[in-house]
Amino acid sequence: MHASSVVTFSDLSLSEDLLKAVKAKGYTHPSPIQVQAIPVILGGRDLLASAQTGTGKTAGFTLPLLQRLSQSTKSQKYHIRALVLTPTRELAAQVAESVRDYGRYLPLKSLVIFGGVGQQPQVDALKHGVDVLIATPGRLLDLHQQGHVDLSQIETLILDEADRMLDMGFIHDIKRLLRLLPKQRQNLLFSATFSNEIQTLAKQLLNDPAFIEVAPRNTTAEKIEQSVYRVDREKKRELLAHLIEKHRWFQVLVFTRTKHGANRLAEQLSKQSIPAMAIHGNKSQGARTRALESFKSGDLQVLVATDIAARGLDIDDLPHVVNFDLPNVAEDYVHRIGRTGRAGRQGEAVSLVCVDENSLLKNIEKLIKQPLTRHTEPGFEPDPNATPQPIENGRRQQRTPRKGKPTSNQQARRSRH
Structure with a gap:
């Protein structure tokens, strides 16, 4: 898409506070996925986006998410309003950093929670109220089962790298989490590949979504x-x-x-x-x-x-x-x-x-x-x-699976880890 070379961030209807944060990070021109995703998300639509790591997708959903949250009023003081689910701790930490950087001039609170570290600081932070929660599925379910997390007021759900979440066997956790969310909400699903499982999940999750594909599927960069x-x-x-x-x-x-x-x-x-x-x-x-x-x-x-x-x-x-x-x-x-x-x-x-x-x-x-x-x-x-x-x-x-069918790509992938 050539438009991104002439479009600037200020053309994308973002607030002054967000533009100031973008400028502080040294960016002037949005990437193709940002040009396409930001208006869709600002408009409140569901989104299915195909994008590899490194295309700028995190800012593509973080900027419009922060804008919508800052412009709408909270229903109650301590409710979590947006949930970003990621497959790994590293990715959760990066998304959290992005939310902090772009939201630095906004009165919004964010928190990242994942396993592998003590949960008490995470529990304490949740008590003070959080607008944006970034989490890996396992730790989020643990904290919910212990009564520390209420997801009943979520306005926006983002599944980042959904294909990898399915590869890692998180589908049941995701389905369990979906049952805890309100019916009325905006859903954004990002995936680098579109397997049959992703398409099935998209059908269950998304309501009349916009579809964005950046960089043709499965092509490798010319550089x-x-x-x-x-x-x-x-x-x-x-x-x-x-x-x-x-x-x-x-x-x-x-x-x-x-x-x-x-x-x-x-x-x-x-x-x-x-x-x-x-x-x-x-x-x-x-x-x-x-x-x-x-x-x-x-x-x-x-x-x-x-x-x-x-x-x-x-x-x-x-x-x-x-x-x-x-x-x-x-x-x-x-x-x-x-x-x-x-x-x-x-x-x-x-x-x-x-x-x-x-x-x-x-x-x-x-x-x-x-x-x-x-x-x-x-x-x-x-x-x-x-x-x-x-x-x-x-x-x-691999051993032959019980049903006598050949193993799927997904099983082959999971076997490596």
């Missing part, structure tokens, strides 16, 4: 240089260390298929004097935050992550993404590499592919409708007679 290094599975780690040193890569986000694989790789790289840390679901919130801060500040050269842990990581200027293992689900490749080459910068995505992953590579190339450039690095040539092995935690190794 990203993508390539594949063919290598034997046992040589991947040595090849990765060699490429990092040879090309002097700094700030490398590396994806592994499993938590165990992430830990092992981070340890081995660190032993080779390449500072690396792993983040995944088993790490405490504090450990994840510390790793991310070190990575952003440049103290940490390599961050090794599983797909779920990396979803919602907001790193503005990421030059290198490496797929140490190819994902089982081709769409996840698009999510992974979409973290580089943002905001018009050049990015590089490298995949280390062994003979076990040939079919995964084929699926990815079919999805992105382009072949990936193949390289072999001298000294790391793959054995032409190597035989494929089943992939650890992959689709091919």
